[in-house]
Amino acid sequence: MxxxxxxxxxxxxxxxxxxxxxxxxxxxxxxxxxxxxxxxxxxxxxxxxxxxxxxxxxxxxxxxxxxxxxxxxxxxxxxxxxxxxxxxxxHPHPRALETAQDRLNEKQFIVGLGGTPAPFAPVDTPADLENAIGTIGTPGILKTRREGYDGKGQWRIMSAADVDALDLPPQPLIYEGFVNFQAEFSVILCRAMGGDVRFYDSARNVHEGGILARSTVPAGDPIAAQVSTARELAAAVAEALDYVGVLTLEFFATEAGPVFNEMAPRVHNSGHWTIEGAITSQFENHVRAICGLPLGDPGLAAATVEMRNLIGEKADEWAKILADPANHLHLYGKGAASPGRKMGHVTRLTLA
Incomplete structure (x- = not known):
């Protein structure tokens, strides 16, 4: 300790x-x-x-x-x-970084553990992209294999004709087929050094422009019926990586069950609601885990919790948020607001 x-x-x-x-x-x-x-x-x-x-x-x-x-x-x-x-x-071990930093390696790792990601294929050349589209079909998303987040480093391909307008960057890419999903959700767990695992309630996530806009707990149907299966995969990932700390896996809820989207070996935006909405936040539990302390209770501290990201919003909007005493405002201390920039978040709890 x-x-x-x-x-x-x-x-x-x-x-x-x-x-x-x-x-x-x-x-x-x-x-x-x-x-x-x-x-x-x-x-x-x-x-x-x-x-x-x-x-x-x-x-x-x-x-x-x-x-x-x-x-x-x-x-x-x-x-x-x-x-x-x-x-x-x-903590977590660098092998978690190595796995998550390359989208192709990440998906192959998940498949090896029995998980189901969206159909995917590596793309290194225009011919590879043509073959991938021929095999997987359209619509789909072309992504850089490394880096890129909040919608950056991604290109939607609605038909094969869209490829003609692309100027492919000189780096490894991956093509993924679209998933016909009913909702998006995340599984957030914390694993202690001795292997003790605690799960947070899964949030229903809504993205706008590739950026997480809102997370709501409880997630409701159809997510509730798929959380158990998704947790089994998340626990298998943590075990395989001998993971210590908070780990996040994002999923699509589909008629065929949960489809893996991506993993983040860290605390996660979709868990910001835990600061007020859980008995022990994801941030505190991560600190507990890496320091060898007993994990705290991840249970809900309210009947419902909603977290909304403040994306590009300015100070005059923040004053309006504070006018409602039920809101919990978190500002990140960034400079000037700009489109797509996360300036903070607001969490609202309903006790009954």
Missing amino acids: IPPGETIGILGGGQLGRMLAMAAAQLGYRCHIFAPEQDAIAAEVSAAYTCAPWDDVEAMARFAADCAVITYEFENVPVTPLLALGEVAL
Whole structure:
């Protein structure tokens, strides 16, 4: 067990790191942020900040020397520089990063565990894309295999004719067939060092423009009938990776059962509702897990909970939100609002 008063290192300086640092502080831990950007908002609520490129091995080693344990707040942290962390424990294990960072590897991993993803095919050349469309059909989505999030690095292909207008980037891609789904949901679990697993209630997720707009718990039908099967896959993923911390898998609810979409080896936007809506938030449980503490109760703290992302909204909208005393407002400390930028979120609880 890592006792309170020690320092937790967090790789990444965004809003997830910010909320992790705030949860860690409540448990008596200091946090040290490592991130390449000058304006890392997680650093504003942390005890220390190292601003350096990911490949700065010396800076990474100095950062590690100050930490009792290290975690990360997003899955695009390069794996190779992490060798400079030395003997300091890194949770979750880098194999989770390696799996999630490549969409092709991720889907093959899921298939190997008995999961069902959307039909997919690797695309490295225009001929590969033509073959993929011929096999899988249209409509579909062409994605970069690495990086890309919130709708970035993705191209919808509604018919084979759409390919003519594409200027393919010089990087590995993957083509996925569209899934005829009834709803979207996520499975969020936390796994302790000894293998104890706790599941949060699954939220019904609504995306707008490729960005999560709203998460609602309970999720209702048809999601409720598919959560058990989805949890079995999520537990198998955690076991296979010897995972420690919060893990998220996103699914489509379909007439044939849950279809895997993607995994995130970290705390997740669709779990922000847990800060007020669960007895123990995903952020606190992640800190508990990586520090070797007993996990907290993930049960609901209200009858219904809704979390809404504030995307590109400005300060005059925030004042209106606060006018309703039932709202819980979280602002991330970012600069000027712009279209598609997550400025914060608001959570509303219904007690009965």
